[in-house]
Structures are given as C-alpha cells and as structure tokens.
Amino acid sequence: MIIPSLRPLHRCLLTGLCVVAPSMAMAAKPGPDVLSLYKEQQEARLDDTPTRGIDPASLLVRPDSPYSDIEHQPDFTNTSAWGAVLGDLPSSIGYGDAVDIVQWDLGATRARPGVDVPVTRTVRLANGRALDPFIEASLVKADVDADIFTRIIDITGYRHSTKAAGYAVAMQILRNQMKAFPRERWEALGIEGGVFERVMSGTSLRHLTSYDVHYLSLLLQHRLIHRRFGDATPTGQRELPAAYRVARVAAAYRDMEGYLSYPCNPDATPREGRAGQGEGDDRPLCFVAATDRAVYRWYLREADDQAHPIPSEPEQSGLARMLAAAALFMPLLDLAAVAEVAEVAGAEEVAAEEAAAEAVAADEGVDTAVERASPLTCPLEA
DSSP states (O other), X not given: OOOGXXXXXXXXXXXXXXXXXXXXXXXXXXXXXXXXXXXXXHHTOSSSOSSOSOOGGGGBSSXXXXXXXXXXXXXGGGSHXXXXXXXXXXXXXXXXXXXXXXXXXXXXXXXXXXXXXXXXXXXXXXXXXXXXXXXXXXXXXXXXXXXXXXXXXXXXXXXXXXXXXXXXXXXHHHHHHHHHSOGGGHHHHTOOHHHHHHHHXXXXXXXXXXXXXXXXXXXXXXXXXXXXXXXXOTTSSBOOOHHHHHHHHHHHHHHHHOOSSOSBOTTSSBOTTTXXXXXXXXXOOOXXXXXXXXXXXXXXXXXXXXXXXXXXXXXXXXXXXXXXXXXXXXXXXXXXXXXXXXXXXXXXXXXXXXXXXXXXXXXXXXXXXHHHHGGGOHHHHO
C-alpha cells in the first residue's frame, strides 16, 4: 500500500520527471584521511592561522540551514597547510577530491537520490513492495542493506527506532565481516554468524538472547570509539562516520513511518511550509535534502524523546535487554560526531567534549565493554 503523502513521489518515478542533477555529487573517494593530514600540517606550521582544524560551518554556504549547499572553495583551502596536504596526496586524489573528502567526513553532504547518492529504485521489501527511493538513498549513504533495515524495525518497533538504527548499523558491520573473511576463520576472529542468523530469522525480541544484543552493541560501540576515516564500503563508496550512519538509518525509519503531510517535494527539496528548518522547529526535516550534521542533530533530539519515559518492562524481557545493551553505545553517539571533529581538528574545546563523552561512557560500563569487545572486533582492524 502506498502512503498517501508519498504518492507525488511515486508519480514522479512513473512519469520520469524526477530531478536530474547537472553534475552528480556522489560519495567521496575512499582512501586518504585528509583531515588527519591537515591537522599534522597545521601543527608543523607556527605561522599559519591560529585556529586549528577545519570549522564544519565553513563548509556550508548557509551554516544555519539544515539544507545548505556546500561551499566549493572553503577558507581552509587558502592556507599553506592545505597546499602541503595536496602535495602529500596520491596523484589520483586532486583538489576537488580532497575537498569532497573533508565535506563527506565532517557531515556537510546530503542524501538526495541520484544527486548525492546513487539509487537503483529497484529495491523491494520482503512483502514485495518497492522501497521508496528517498528511504533507499538514506540507506545507501548509511551503507545498510534493506533486509537488515526492515528486519530490525520489525523486531523492535518504531517506538524504539533510534536504538533500532544502532542495531541495524551493527548488523551491517557483522555482515560485512562475514563476507570479508572465510567461515573457517570466524571463530578465531570473533565473528558470530549465529548472532546474524538469529536476528535475521527473528520476529520479536523474544527470539534474541542477551548475548545477541550485547554483541551487536559492542560492535557499534567499538566503531564509535575507534573512529576511522577513508575506509571503503563493499559497494566502493567512502564509509560515512558511524554516528552519521546511525542517524541516517533513524531518519529512514522516520520516513518509513509516513507523514500526514510529506516534508519533501518530489525533486528532493524541502517542501515550503511543511519541512522543518532546524533548531527550535518541531516540523519534520526533509531528510534527504538535509546535511548529515543536521540529520544527526535531529537524531539526538529524537533519541532523547524516545528515551523519556522508557516504558516499564520486566527485567528479563527482550525489550529490557535491548534497552540495556543500547546503553553501551547511546552515550557515545551523543558526542560521537563532536569527538570525530576533535580527533582530526585538535580544537581544545571540542577535545574537552570528547573527554566528557568518555566519562559518561565509563559511567555506563563502556570501558569494561571495550575489553570485552576486543576479541569480537579483530576484523575491524584487519
């Protein structure tokens, strides 16, 4: 059944009148960690600008808008540190590629189908219904497969969709590990194929064990703590930072719920009078038209709304297990994007936020979880 508010979009697909961008701005190239290289070059220069790192706001034409276009010649490209970075990069990575990488890793890009991310418009759900291309675009950018996306929300329900998004990303991490290593090495590397099979065959949280949900929580928690830039996804795109991946999946779940009045136009632009404009605006965002950073800010508010109040459930219930395990990665997600900037930019005030995130994580028992996660996450460092 087609949600009434999405019918204009489906008419767009049927008539072939969807937006066609004059130039495709797809995912940045995998490979170099340009942000770290820039930080190193700035630290080596005493005569450069006293502001270290790259201000994410400088990447956007309208930093106060969730739908801002990107700034193609941001200020940092005029520094001597940037010139040195370009000289250190492989010949296959030019000026435009390097800027694209910075914008991608710092959450300045969007998810418009066919403009920012490629979509096939042929993805179908288990019931045979075609997946909406706007939802597909969010999943492509988050690098989460449609079958994982739908299975997790079937198990948790939309009331806990922000936590479900974290589990969906963790399941994708596990699937990628299973594909990357031969089965005979799974046990030695801590790759639990049984967890994946139980989740994909389950229809409710009663079918999952405490080990299953904790294992998935630790996989995501490890990726949040050990942030990496430049990895390639199985489809060849540059992997989005984990916090933004989770936020994009949560946004896709929100789109899957449907709206009384859809916030996007068929051409993936925000619908005037219907789409939220960011902070202080309770109207829903047009997620595909919004930057990753804007979607992430929405995600934090949505996660907080869903967490208060948490429904009272028996200690042994599947829901209680899921919520308890999610406590391992939810505090990290709260400051994960800020910490990613701290790691590559070196700004003292943001580093303080990272320290605060670690303190919160310690309160939640995450330090112990890291030790437990180590044997489970060897493939992540391979």
